[in-house]
Amino acid sequence: MKAEIITIGDEILIGQTVDTNSAWMGQQLNLLGIEVYQVTSVHDDRKHILKALAEAEQNSDLVLITGGLGPTKDDITKKTLCEYFNTKLVFHPEVLEHVRSLLSTRNVVINKLNQDQALLPENCTVLHNSAGTASGMWFERNNTIFVSMPGVPFEMEAIMTEEVFPRLKKLGITQSIVHKTVLTIGIPESMLAERLERWEDSLPEFVKLAYLPSPMMVKLRLSGYGTDDAAIKAEIDKQVKELLTIIPEAVYGFDNDNMGIALGRMLMAEGKTMATAESCTGGSIAQFITSNPGSSAYFKGGVVAYSNEIKSNLLGVPSELIKTVGAVSQEVAEAMALGAQKVLGVHYTVATTGIAGPDGGTDGKPVGTVWIAVAGPAGVSSKKYIFKHNRERNIIRTTHTALNMLRVLINTEKSSKS
Numbered sequence: 377m378k379a380e381i382i383t384i385g386d387e388i389l390i391g392q393t394v395d396t397n398s399a400w401m402g403q404q405l406n407l408l409g410i411e412v413y414q415v416t417s418v419h420d421d422r423k424h425i426l427k428a429l430a431e432a433e434q435n436s437d438l439v440l441i442t443g444g445l446g447p448t449k450d451d452i453t454k455k456t457l458c459e460y461f462n463t464k465l466v467f468h469p470e471v472l473e474h475v476r477s478l479l480s481t482r483n484v485v486i487n488k489l490n491q492d493q494a495l496l497p498e499n500c501t502v503l504h505n506s507a508g509t510a511s512g513m514w515f516e517r518n519n520t521i522f523v524s525m526p527g528v529p530f531e532m533e534a535i536m537t538e539e540v541f542p543r544l545k546k547l548g549i550t551q552s553i554v555h556k557t558v559l560t561i562g563i564p565e566s567m568l569a570e571r572l573e574r575w576e577d578s579l580p581e582f583v584k585l586a587y588l589p590s591p592m593m594v595k596l597r598l599s600g601y602g603t604d605d606a607a608i609k610a611e612i613d614k615q616v617k618e619l620l621t622i623i624p625e626a627v628y629g630f631d632n633d634n635m636g637i638a639l640g641r642m643l644m645a646e647g648k649t650m651a652t653a654e655s656c657t658g659g660s661i662a663q664f665i666t667s668n669p670g671s672s673a674y675f676k677g678g679v680v681a682y683s684n685e686i687k688s689n690l691l692g693v694p695s696e697l698i699k700t701v702g703a704v705s706q707e708v709a710e711a712m713a714l715g716a717q718k719v720l721g722v723h724y725t726v727a728t729t730g731i732a733g734p735d736g737g738t739d740g741k742p743v744g745t746v747w748i749a750v751a752g753p754a755g756v757s758s759k760k761y762i763f764k765h766n767r768e769r770n771i772i773r774t775t776h777t778a779l780n781m782l783r784v785l786i787n788t789e790k791s792s793k794s
Contacts, residue, residue, distance in 0.1 A: 377549050378413040379405055380436040382428050384443035384453055385527055388417050397442045397532055404536065408544065409551030409601055410438065420444060425456045433520045437549070440540075443527035445510040447489035454513075457524060458497050461515055465495040468502060468511075475509045500524075507534040514543070552605040556612045557588075558596040558619060559633055560626040561780050565589045568596075568623070575615075575622055583611060591769065592776035628783055635779040636665040642786050643674035648723040650782070652678035653691055653716035655703070656730035656746060660775045676722050681712060691715030702741070704729050709747035710756045717751045725751045726782045728774055733767045744770055748778045750785045754792070757785065 381401055387393040398415045405412055413436050418424045425444075432439040444453030458464055472494035479486050493509045496502055503512030503523070508531040515522040523540055525532045544550055560568065565587055569576075576585055582602050588595035598615060600608035620627055629638040643650060652662045662678035665671050679690055684703055687693040692715040693708055701707050712727035730746030737743035744763035749756055761777060763770045 377410045377438060378436045379410050379438040379440060380413050380432040381415045382425075382432060382439060382441045383415070383417045383527070384420060384425060384441065385417075386420050388443075389419060397527065397529055400529070400533060401440055401536065404541070406555075407553060408541070409553040410544075410549075420450055420452060422452060422456050422459070425453065426460055429460050429522070433518060433522075437520060438544075439520060439522045440536075441522065441524040442532050445524065445526045447493055447509070453524060454495070454497065457500075457513065457515070457522075461497060461499060461517065461522075463497045463499040466498045468494050468496050471496065471502065471511050474504070478509055503535050503539040505531055505535055506538060507531045512539060514540075552602055552608055554600045554605065554608045554612050556598045556616055557631050558598070558616060558627055559593060559629040559638075560596060560623065561593045561628055561635070561776065563594070563623065563626045565594050568594055568626070571623060572596075572619070575618060579615065580611060582608070583615060592773055592780075625784075628780070634664075634668070635776065635783065636668045636671065639665065639779060639783055639786070640668060640671055640674055642783065642790075643724070646786070646790065648786075649674050649676050650724040650726070651676050651716050651720040651722040653712040653725060653727040654678060654680050655682055655687070655712070655728055656732045657728045657771055657774050657778070658682065660771050661726060661728070661778055664775055664779065676720050679716055679719075687712060691719060704731055704741050704745055704747060706747055706749075706758050706760065709749035709758050710751075713749040713751035713756050713758075723753055724782060724786065726778045727751075728778055730761075730770070730774060732770045732774075733765050746770070746774050746777075748774065748781055750778070750781045752785050752789050754789050757781075 381398045383395050383398060388395050395417065402412045416428050418428045444451045454465065472491060475490055475493050476486055479490060490509065496511060497513060501514040503514055505511050508526060508528060510526040510531065512535040513524040525535045569587065579585060582600055584599045586597040588597055598612050600612050602608050628635060654661055659678065659680045665675050681687040681691055684698050687698065688695045691712050693711040697707055697711060709727050709729050712729065713725045716725040716727060727749045728746060731737050731741060731743050733743035742762065743765050746761045746763060747758055749758035763773050
């Protein structure tokens with residue numbers, strides 16, 4: 377089943393209001409196995425709305441419309457829907473009673489504009505709005521279902537949850553859909569696709585794979601469609617297990633995990649602790665880890681050693697070393713990691729030193745040059761990276777790269793014991 381979402385309102389088109397309605401509806405429809413074919417935003421304009429409705433009817437089985445149902449003159453959706461469905465507005469006493477009841481709880485005196493909320497198209501099925509005064513409307517024409525709802529998010533969500541979803545399920549037009557997202561890092565999208573080509577080609581027809589790249593990582597989303605929920609889940613689980621044998625080094629988590637959660641699980645399983653020593657990332661790594669509940673069990677603290685004095689005075693990096701090789705160097709990064717390990721009394725540390733930009737670079741050390749060091753019970757290792765000129769992205773890339781280096785170190789030391 378294909379669905380289209382139409383949002384009505386100039387405020388969306390000029391960026392005054394962010395369209396969160398479409399995102400929410402898309403997520404919920406996806407869980408029902410209903411494909412969102414298109415999302416369209418239109419002006420508060422009769423001709424534009426009529427055109428959008430006609431095009432949606434040609435392309436979709438379900439059209440969800442939000443916006444333009446308020447009591448003021450600029451809300452023209454109801455009248456336009458009457459024109460499109462060749463009907464007229466009629467009075468619904470039960471709707472007026474609901475409006476009266478709702479406004480009385482808010483100590484609002486009902487006026488004519490509020491009363492007009494009870495005028496609805498004659499040939500629609502009225503959908504109760506438990507959260508507001510603007511009723512939803514359900515139309516059917518030429519095998520297409522149209523549902524019009526208010527643009528206020530919590531009102532739309534109430535109508536969808538209490539009225540629309542149950543009706544769609546009764547019609548038997550929903551299906552089971554199962555998603556599993558595998559989180560990978562360290563392999564670019566094109567190389568990942570190359571390594572997974574044979575596995576991807578062997579997937580059953582009812583299982584689809586999507587590559588979702590973002591800075592420093594690629595999400596692999598497996599989606600299974602059908603009528604047997606248990607069978608779909610079993611197949612998805614089977615495919616994920618096979619995937620793990622192909623790229624075991626790249627997978628760090630699933631679904632809503634992040635690198636901080638993944639590291640936490642690893643450290644908790646080993647009974648180990650960690651800390652950070654950050655210069656160019658300015659505490660970004662520590663913030664990433666501590667944003668996850670329960671991180672106090674394994675994260676003991678961090679030092680933002682932004683100046684050379686702090687590197688020396690708190691982390692014990694020799695000042696002569698900094699003078700000789702520079703703060704942005706392999707030697708200083710490793711000394712920071714080892715210093716934090718000693719000072720904070722932890723098993724693992726990660727340290728960063730670099731030139732985030734946009735200035736401060738030299739010919740030998742351009743903007744984006746970063747040294748990352750990780751230390752563990754078996755010793756310390758480091759690596760140099762040269763990112764780009766964008767300061768914000770350099771910090772993000774350094775943070776994710778550092779966390780992944782620590783993940784790899786923990787895994788390596790764990791494997792060496794077994």
